[in-house]
Each structure stands twice: as C-alpha cells, then as structure tokens.
Amino acid sequence: MPQDLSLDTVEELAHARVQDCYQCGKCSAGCPIVERMDNLPNQLLRLLQLGRIERAAASAAIWECVSCMTCTTRCPKAVDCAGLLDALRQLSIEHGFASPAQRRTILFQRAFLDNIRRNGRLAELELVRQFKMQGFLDDLSVPQLFKDALLGPQLLRRRKLHLRPRRVKDRKLVGRIFARCQANGEKP
Amino acid sequence: MARIGVFTCWCGENIARNVDVQSVAEQAAQLPGVRCSQTHKYMCSDPGQKLIRDTIAAERLDGVVIASCSPHMHLKTFRKAAEHADLNPYLVEMANVREQCSWVHSQRSRATAKAVDLIRVAVAKVRHNRALEPIQVPVTRKVLVVGGGVAGIQAALDIADSGVPVVLVEREPSIGGKMAGLSETFPTLDCSQCILTPRMVEVAQHPNITLHTCSEVEQVEGYVGNFRVTIRKQARYIDVDKCTGCGQCWNACPSKKTPSEFDYGLGKRTAIYTPFPQAVPARPVIDRDACLRLTKGRCGICVKKCQADAIRFDDQDELVSEDIGAIIVATGYQLYEIGKPDGQGRVTGYGEYGYGRYPDVISSLQFERLVSASGPTGGEIRRPSDGAVPKTVVFISCVGSRDNAKGLSYCSKICCMVNAKHTMLYKHKVHDGQAHVFYMDIRAGGKNYDEFVRRAIEQDGAHYHRGRVSKITQEDGRLIVRGVDTLAGEPLTIAADLVVLAAAMRPATGVEDLAQKVNVGYDEFGFLCESHPKLRPVETNAAGVFVCGACHGPKDIPESVTQASAAAAKVLLMFSRDRLYREPEIAHVQESACAGCFACRRSCPYHAIDPAEIRDRQGQLVRRVARVNPGLCMGCGTCVALCVSKSVDLEGFSEEQVYAMVESLR
Numbered sequence: 029m030p031q032d033l034s035l036d037t038v039e040e041l042a043h044a045r046v047q048d049c050y051q052c053g054k055c056s057a058g059c060p061i062v063e064r065m066d067n068l069p070n071q072l073l074r075l076l077q078l079g080r081i082e083r084a085a086a087s088a089a090i091w092e093c094v095s096c097m098t099c100t101t102r103c104p105k106a107v108d109c110a111g112l113l114d115a116l117r118q119l120s121i122e123h124g125f126a127s128p129a130q131r132r133t134i135l136f137q138r139a140f141l142d143n144i145r146r147n148g149r150l151a152e153l154e155l156v157r158q159f160k161m162q163g164f165l166d167d168l169s170v171p172q173l174f175k176d177a178l179l180g181p182q183l184l185r186r187r188k189l190h191l192r193p194r195r196v197k198d199r200k201l202v203g204r205i206f207a208r209c210q211a212n213g214e215k216p
Numbered sequence: 217m218a219r220i221g222v223f224t225c226w227c228g229e230n231i232a233r234n235v236d237v238q239s240v241a242e243q244a245a246q247l248p249g250v251r252c253s254q255t256h257k258y259m260c261s262d263p264g265q266k267l268i269r270d271t272i273a274a275e276r277l278d279g280v281v282i283a284s285c286s287p288h289m290h291l292k293t294f295r296k297a298a299e300h301a302d303l304n305p306y307l308v309e310m311a312n313v314r315e316q317c318s319w320v321h322s323q324r325s326r327a328t329a330k331a332v333d334l335i336r337v338a339v340a341k342v343r344h345n346r347a348l349e350p351i352q353v354p355v356t357r358k359v360l361v362v363g364g365g366v367a368g369i370q371a372a373l374d375i376a377d378s379g380v381p382v383v384l385v386e387r388e389p390s391i392g393g394k395m396a397g398l399s400e401t402f403p404t405l406d407c408s409q410c411i412l413t414p415r416m417v418e419v420a421q422h423p424n425i426t427l428h429t430c431s432e433v434e435q436v437e438g439y440v441g442n443f444r445v446t447i448r449k450q451a452r453y454i455d456v457d458k459c460t461g462c463g464q465c466w467n468a469c470p471s472k473k474t475p476s477e478f479d480y481g482l483g484k485r486t487a488i489y490t491p492f493p494q495a496v497p498a499r500p501v502i503d504r505d506a507c508l509r510l511t512k513g514r515c516g517i518c519v520k521k522c523q524a525d526a527i528r529f530d531d532q533d534e535l536v537s538e539d540i541g542a543i544i545v546a547t548g549y550q551l552y553e554i555g556k557p558d559g560q561g562r563v564t565g566y567g568e569y570g571y572g573r574y575p576d577v578i579s580s581l582q583f584e585r586l587v588s589a590s591g592p593t594g595g596e597i598r599r600p601s602d603g604a605v606p607k608t609v610v611f612i613s614c615v616g617s618r619d620n621a622k623g624l625s626y627c628s629k630i631c632c633m634v635n636a637k638h639t640m641l642y643k644h645k646v647h648d649g650q651a652h653v654f655y656m657d658i659r660a661g662g663k664n665y666d667e668f669v670r671r672a673i674e675q676d677g678a679h680y681h682r683g684r685v686s687k688i689t690q691e692d693g694r695l696i697v698r699g700v701d702t703l704a705g706e707p708l709t710i711a712a713d714l715v716v717l718a719a720a721m722r723p724a725t726g727v728e729d730l731a732q733k734v735n736v737g738y739d740e741f742g743f744l745c746e747s748h749p750k751l752r753p754v755e756t757n758a759a760g761v762f763v764c765g766a767c768h769g770p771k772d773i774p775e776s777v778t779q780a781s782a783a784a785a786k787v788l789l790m791f792s793r794d795r796l797y798r799e800p801e802i803a804h805v806q807e808s809a810c811a812g813c814f815a816c817r818r819s820c821p822y823h824a825i826d827p828a829e830i831r832d833r834q835g836q837l838v839r840r841v842a843r844v845n846p847g848l849c850m851g852c853g854t855c856v857a858l859c860v861s862k863s864v865d866l867e868g869f870s871e872e873q874v875y876a877m878v879e880s881l882r
Contacts (some may be wrong), residue, residue: 050618052656057700058568058686062707070683070702102568102686104619 030122033081041115044108046076055099055109065089069099069109076112086125090116091133128167135162145206148196152189218249218343221277222335223268225259225284227314234318236328240283243332247339251275260290265297272301279342283311283335304347306800306868311338333881340880344873348800351846355441356541357791360385362433362730365393366773367765367780368546369415374784376424380791383538384419385447386429388477390495392416393548397478397492397581399588399595401773402637403668409494409590416496426538430501432726434535436543436733439824439847440760441796443540451531453488453502453510459526461498465518466490474506476592480582482600483592488518488527492590502527542760542787543734545744546780547727549766551579552616552623552720565622566615568687569717575601576695577688577715580611580634587641597645599714602693606649606713609642610697611635612685613655616720624720624741629770631718632659636669638716639678651678652710654685654699662772681708688715721770734761735822743769754783757850758822759798762786801868802849803856809863810841816855816864817842824848825855 031037039046049070056068067075067089075084084090090113099109120126126134139159143151156176164173183189196202222244226232237255245253252275256264259282271277280303282294287310295305311334321327357380361372364386372382384391395401396416398408419425428447435446469486476485478492485491487506490498508515509529519527555572556565571577576599578586589595599606613631616623632655639651658680660666672678683700690696697710723742731738735758737745744763747755754762764779765771771779790796805816807830817825828843842855842864855864856871865871 050656051702052614053683053700053702054686056702056707057684057698059707062700068700068702068705068707070700071705098686104621104623104684106621 031119033085033119033123035076035079035081038076038081038112038115038119041118042108042111044111046073046107046112048105049073049077049103049107049109050105052104054102054104058098058102060096060098061092061094064092069093069113072113072116073107073109081116081119082123082125085116085120085123087116088127088130090120091126091130093117131166132163132172135159135166138162145202146199147193148199148202149194151193151195152183153191154193218279219251219275219277220249220279220281220339220342221268221271221275222247222250222253222281222283222339223259223264223271224253224255224313224331224335225264225282226255226257227259227284227318228257231284231314231318231331234321234324234327235313235331236324239328240313240331240335244281244283244335244339247336249279249343250339251277259284260293265293268294268297269301272298272303277303278307279339279345280308281311281335281338281342282308283313283331283338285314286310286312286316306348307342307345309338309342309345311335336880337877340876341873344870344876345868348867350797351800351802352795352797353439353441353847355791355794355796356443356539357381358383358538358540359787360433360443360445360538360540360543361546362543363393363546363548363724363765363767364388364391364419364427364429365546365548365765365776366395366412366415367548367776368393368544369412369419370777370780371544371546371764371784371787372419372425373415373422374781375787376422378788379424380788382422382425383445383447383540384425384427385431385433386427387432388491389430389452389501390416390491390497391419391427391429392492392494392496394581395773396494397480397588398584399591400637400641402633403662403664405637405640409588413494413496416494420496427497428536429497431536433730433733439845440758440798441541441790442847443543443760445538445540445543447536447538449534449536451504451533452499453504453507453528453531454499455524455526455528456497456499458524459499459522460524461490461500462523464521464523465527466500468517468521470515470517471506471508474503479585479592480579482578482582482585494590502529542762542790544762544764544780544783544787545730545734545736545767546763546765546776546783547724547730547767549721549770550724551581552722554579554615554717554719566717569612569615569685569715570688570690570695571717574688574690574695574715575599576606576713577717580631580638580716580718583638583716587638587645595645597642604713605646607646608710608712609639609649609651609714609716610685610695610710610712611638611651611653611716611718613653613718614684614720615717616722618656624722626720626741626770627659628718628721629659630721630772632657633662633665633668633772635716635718636660636672636678639672640676643676643678651676652697652712653678653680654683654697655680656682656684662774683708721766723767727767734758736761736763743767754779754786759850760790798846799851801866802846802851803844803853803864803866805842805844806863806865807841807843809861811861811863812840812842813860814842815858815860819854819858821852821854822848822850824850 053070056070067087072084093113097110143155224241241253241255295308298308299305313331359382361368361384372384376382401408430450434448437444465488466486469488471487475481476483488500488502490500504510554566558564585591617628660669681701683702685699687698694711699708701708736756746753762783764783765776824845825842827840830838853866
C-alpha cells in the first residue's frame with residue numbers, strides 16, 4: 029500500500045519540517061554533485077513547500093543524491109535536506125515515478141543491499157550478476173547488459189573484484205542490523 | 217459605613233455588545249457598601265470623568281470602582297479624576313470588564329454575570345483600601361553614561377549641554393567606539409572620523425563632562441535618583457596631566473609586535489600607544505602585558521624620551537566613587553566570533569569559511585580598516601596575505617545572523633547596507649576590480665537606503681547573488697568560494713582574492729555583568745531589554761536606568777544617535793523636578809513581627825530589602841529585621857509570598873484586601 033503524496037507524509041518519513049527552510053541555498057551551494065541535478069536541492073525544498081510533492085518526487089535529482097549529508101550538516105535552519113530527499117526516493121519507488129534510467133539506479137541499490145544482507149560485505153561478482161540479470165529482465169537491453177564489461181579487467185588488476193566472495197563470520201548479526209534498520213524505517 | 221460609587225463603562229460597543237451594562241449597574245448598586253451606581257458610554261471621555269468627579273463630590277464617596285478596560289489603559293486617568301475631586305487616588309480601583317470579560321466571552325448572560333462578579337471583587341477590595349501618598353525621593357542631578365561610542369557621546373553631550381553634569385565611562389583607552397574605526401558611512405559616504413572626531417573633542421573639552429577612559433563600572437548601589445557608583449580606573453602608567461601627547465615615547469618604544477586592537481589585528485602597535493591619531497584623550501597608555509619594563513623589568517626607553525616626565529611605572533588601578541541620579545547604558549556591540557579556535561587546532565563556528573585559517577578571509581570591520589586612510593595600508597586596499605591588490609572580492613552576508621544552527625536567529629540589520637557600501641568603496645579604489653555579494657534578502661529599510669543598494673548594483677556594478685556560500689577553500693593563493701545563485705538556479709564558484717564576512721552584531725563582552733549590576737534584564741543573546749518595545753523604548757524596568765545604541769539590539773549609527781538623544785531627553789525629564797514621585801504600592805515590613813530570617817532579602821529581584829538594626833534606648837542591639845528600601849521596591853510581592861511570619865505586606869494589595877476579594881465570591 030503506497031503512502032499518500034502529501035507534505036505530511038514526506039515530513040513524517042524524513043522527521044523534518046519543510047517550512048523551516050528559508051531558501052538560503054546553502055544546500056545547493058555545498059552539494060558535491062549539484063551539477064548533475066535537474067532541480068537544485070533548495071528548489072526541491074521549494075517544491076515541497078508549495079505542496080508539489082509529485083513534481084519533487086518525480087525529479088531526477090533525487091536519484092543523483094549520494095547522501096553525503098553536507099546539505100543537512102551545513103543547513104543554518106537545521107532542516108534535514110538529505111533526509112527529505114530520502115523520503116522522496118521512497119515515495120518515488122512506491123508510486124512508480126522513476127524513469128527507466130532511474131529504475132536501474134533503484135535496481136542497483138536493491139541488489140547492493142541484498143548482497144550485503146547475505147554476505148555481510150560486498151561480493152562483487154555476485155552483485156554484477158544479480159544487477160545485470162535483473163536489469164536485463166526489466167528492459168531487455170543487450171547493450172546495457174554488456175555496457176560495463178570492459179571495466180572487469182581493470183577492476184581485477186586493482187583488486188577491486190574478488191572472484192571468491194568473502195563473507196563475514198557472524199552473518200546473524202548482519203541480519204539483526206538489517207532488521208533493526210527496517211523496523212526504524214517503519215511508521216510507528 | 218462605606219460610601220462607594222460604581223461607574224460602569226459601555227466603551228461604545230466594546231463592553232455593551234456582550235455585557236448588559238444597565239443590568240450590571242443595577243446589580244452593582246445592591247452590593248454591600250455601594251452608595252451609587254452609574255454608567256456612561258465612554259467613561260474615559262471628558263464628560264465621563266466629569267460624571268465621576270461630580271458624583272464623588274455630591275455623594276461624598278470614600279471609594280470608587282470603575283468597571284471598564286484594563287488598568288494598564290486608564291487607571292491613571294481615573295485616579296487623576298478622583299484626585300481632582302479631592303478623593304485620595306489610591307481609593308480608586310478598576311474592574312476589568314473589557315479585556316477580561318466582554319472581549320473574551322460570547323454568551324451575553326454569563327458575561328454579564330461575570331462582570332457583576334468582577335465588580336463585586338473590586339468593591340470588596342476598595343472597602344479595605346487605605347489612602348496612600350506617593351513616595352518622594354530626592355534626585356542627584358548627575359548622570360553616568362557607560363560606553364563612549366557614538367551613542368554614549370551623543371547622550372553625554374546632549375545632557376551636558378543642558379547644564380547637567382555627566383560622568384562618561386569608557387573601557388578602552390579612547391572614546392569613539394566602533395564608529396571611530398569606520399572608513400565611510402552609509403548612505404551618504406561621508407567620512408566617519410570627520411564627523412565623529414569633532415564630537416569626541418567636544419566631550420573632552422566640555423566643562424560638564426568628566427571622562428574616565430580605561431575604566432569600568434565596578435559596583436552600583438542605591439536606587440533611582442540616588443545611585444552610588446564605583447568606577448575602576450585601570451592603571452594607565454601615564455600622568456595624563458603632565459603628558460603632552462607629543463609621541464616621542466611611542467616612536468621610540470622597541471616593543472612593536474602587539475596586534476592593534478583598533479585595526480582588528482591587521483596592523484601592529486607598540487606597547488606604549490594611542491589607539492589612533494585622533495584618540496580622545498590624546499594621551500598614550502602602556503599595555504602592561506606587552507611593555508618590556510613591566511613584564512621583564514628591562515627597557516624604560518620611553519622614560520628617557522619623555523620630556524614631560526609623565527611615565528609612571530608604579531601606577532595602580534584606582535577606584536573612583538560618584539553619586540549619580542540616572543544611568544545610561546550605551547555599551548555597544550562586538551562582532552560575532554566567526555571562527556572560534558577550540559584549543560585543539562580546530563576551528564568551530566564557520567569552519568567552512570576558513571576565517572582565522574586563511575589570512576584573506578576577513579570580517580567587515582577589518583575591511584573598514586583596510587579602506588580607511590588611517591588604517592594599516594593607508595587606505596589602499598591590499599589583502600593581508602601578500603599585500604596584493606585584490607581584483608575579485610566576495611562579500612558574504614548573514615555570517616552568524618539568521619543562522620539558528622550555528623549562530624544567532626536574528627537579523628543584524630546593518631550588514632546589507634555595510635556590504636553595499638563596501639562594494640562601492642572597493643570599486644572607487646580598485647576600478648578594474650569586481651565585487652560579488654552573496655545575500656539571502658536585501659534589507660535596506662531607511663531613508664535613502666534602498667537607493668544606495670541599487671546604486672551599488674547599477675552604477676558601481678556589484679554582482680549580487682541570491683544565495684548562501686557553502687564553503688571556501690584555498691587554491692594557488694586564491695580563495696575558491698562555492699555558492700549558489702538561487703534566482704538563476706545554478707551553483708556558482710568564484711575564485712576570489714579577498715573574502716569579507718559580514719559577521720553578526722552581538723552585545724559587547726561583559727554586558728551581562730553590567731546588566732546585573734544595574735538590575736536591567738537582557739535577552740538570550742545578551743541585548744538589554746527595554747521597558748516597552750514601542751512606548752518606552754529607552755527606559756528599562758530598573759527605574760533610573762536607560763539604554764541606547766547597539767547594546768539594546770542591532771542598529772546603525774543614525775538609530776543609535778536618535779536613541780541616545782531620546783535617552784538624554786528622558787533623563788532630563790526625570791531631572792526636571794526636584795524630587796521623584798513613585799507609586800506607593802510597595803512592600804512594607806511589620807518590624808515587630810519580623811523574625812529576621814531574610815528569606816525576603818534573598819528572593820527580592822530588585823535588591824530592595826536591607827537589614828536594619830533595632831536598638832534599645834541605651835543603643836544596645838536588640839535584633840535585626842528586614843526593611844524595605846522604598847526607592848527600589850517595585851511592589852512585585854515575592855517577599856509577601858515567602859515571609860514565614862506573615863510580617864511583610866504590600867500596600868494597596870494587602871492580604872486583608874485579597875482575602876476580602878476572595879471572600880466576596882463565596
């Protein structure tokens with residue numbers, strides 16, 4: 029059951045108050061990937077202030093955010109901008125606003141988390157396999173399937189790709205961390 | 217037998233709309249002790265007041281209850297009317313049937329019943345009222361002005377010119393304050409020192425002004441009209457009377473490495489120095505922490521150079537006592553500390569702006585010194601790191617101000633104008649330079665102010681960007697300013713040679729201590745509280761203490777001067793009478809019952825309770841009791857509530873009266 033697209037929902041998900049923002053723009057000024065955003069962080073906040081949740085949640089910029097939290101840290105009004113973008117991503121997934129390109133981002137993030145959940149640390153080959161397969165099933169694009177193949181040797185040479193997955197010993201603990209994170213994310 | 221008159225007001229429709237005034241008057245007439253009950257459409261009008269006066273005389277009333285608005289509105293009016301009819305004004309009470317009844321209730325019958333109850337309570341009280349006489353206190357016609365900035369100078373001169381003696385206390389070696397260090401002032405761009413220094417000289421030469429520099433208020437005792445103030449004069453190590461201010465000493469002084477306070481650390485000064493050439497008094501002072509003779513026992517070159525024999529290394533701090541009638545606090549402001557070193561090599565506050573780490577990131581007051589002809593660069597704009605003329609300068613607004621997370625929530629009010637002025641001064645000196653301003657809003661309310669900002673943009677070509685700067689880094693000797701222009705919706709990176717931070721205005725250090733000494737309240741930021749934000753803007757809740765200038769809140773020079781003259785006028789008004797009259801509704805100790813526990817003394821917020829000694833005829837001490845100083849007591853009643861032996865009571869609000877009021881509702 030998707031949550032409704034109201035400002036209250038966004039604020040509740042993010043534990044932040046949108047009206048506190050006075051549009052100084054320090055979030056946009058400090059954002060390291062702002063050049064890639066179609067809407068600047070402060071513009072997203074403004075859309076939320078105007079109640080245009082759908083436009084904000086459908087913005088491509090929310091998928092560019094790397095959650096470095098610089099905006100939240102430097103905000104003079106202590107508005108959790110990164111948290112709000114997180115909430116927008118959640119709503120975007122639930123309502124299916126994401127474009128095909130963004131859907132891949134979501135797929136990657138899901139595959140990544142899934143991988144961590146199972147292994148406790150990243151098993152690169154497993155991640156590549158899962159991400160590429162699910163991506164292919166989603167859009168049936170052959171070029172996308174082989175797009176990053178040439179990176180493989182380079183990654184191997186730099187020891188960024190491990191052929192045998194290394195798992196953490198206490199995987200139950202990882203399970204408990206995931207359980208707790210998800211419990212916190214749920215509505216009280 | 218009481219003869220009380222009840223006067224119920226319609227207040228046009230204000231009361232009559234929700235309260236049946238006629239019925240109230242009829243019911244009030246039946247209350248015990250009420251002789252007559254009348255109504256009028258506007259009781260505060262002349263005919264209304266005449267009705268009260270005539271009825272008091274005709275019915276020989278010995279108590280009056282006015283049922284109308286809040287006593288804050290018209291108690292004085294009605295008490296004066298009673299006085300004109302030869303009735304003691306303190307036999308008049310008010311029942312607030314407007315703010316506390318008709319305005320807040322909608323059901324007419326119940327509002328009417330409540331109005332009757334309010335009158336019943338007031339009648340019960342007035343039956344126990346005593347005739348009171350106003351308290352008279354003598355006035356010492358002498359004023360203490362604390363702070364010798366432009367506000368303090370203005371207040372001191374206004375008062376001194378009217379013939380009243382003034383004691384001006386300044387912490388620094390010279391008067392002049394922040395304004396003396398400014399280059400030019402907005403919105404006229406007239407030279408700050410050129411307009412201020414004549415006033416400073418006037419202070420020094422005025423026969424009615426006693427000037428204490430390097431001095432602070434140590435202690436304040438007494439009460440309105442009769443303060444006794446102790447001033448600590450720090451050792452100056454100079455005989456001010458002998459010294460001619462020739463300058464031989466500071467030209468010869470070998471200790472030249474102390475950062476100049478007047479130049480905000482941009483320049484250096486000697487250990488014996490005058491802060492700036494036009495200093496008043498034009499006498500040097502020795503910095504006891506920098507002087508080689510005072511720290512290490514060596515040197516003494518100044519003694520050899522001084523032909524007037526004015527150096528006094530054995531000088532000591534001195535305490536001066538003054539009898540004062542009124543105090544004006546004009547302690548001014550300081551800048552918000554932008555980058556605070558936390559002692560572990562890190563900088564908190566605006567760490568991301570690099571103030572204190574990058575020499576070319578400076579505050580707006582430092583920029584004033586860079587532009588000033590008397591500054592460390594002689595008026596040429598050269599950046600501190602390498603002395604190069606900066607070709608791109610970024611000015612950042614709201615550093616500390618309007619920043620809840622790091623600094624202060626309020627707007628410092630002057631920075632928008634300061635920034636506009638700085639861009640102009642910069643452009644006038646560096647013609648091929650480019651000024652950028654990052655701002656959130658432009659607040660240029662004031663005569664010719666907005667025009668001034670537009671001139672900076674339209675004529676002097678300053679680039680204004682709406683947005684905040686997030687971070688400043690240093691690369692190859694340039695400052696990389698990362699900001700945003702939210703109007704264009706684009707991030708913006710500027711490589712600048714100099715960055716000027718318009719830091720917030722904060723009250724001067726130590727203002728809390730002073731406020732506690734003179735019993736004036738201050739807000740969470742340390743700004744002193746006025747008595748009423750609109751109608752009593754220079755008075756404080758401590759009788760006889762006034763505020764003006766930036767110690768009261770962020771303000772610019774014209775406003776500070778206006779407020780200083782207003783404070784001076786209020787002081788002169790107070791001094792226009794030989795004696796002061798105060799409301800007699802104050803606490804009173806029944807000394808025969810007082811056990812001398814002094815719980816009242818410890819709790820009194822006005823320090824109005826003193827211990828008194830009761831002695832027998834032989835002069836032997838019998839016991840100690842509490843005694844209220846009528847000059848200081850504000851009648852708050854805290855002592856009454858705390859007194860275990862029930863020996864303190866409030867005149868005009870006695871326990872007997874309060875119990876009678878409660879009893880009347882049974």
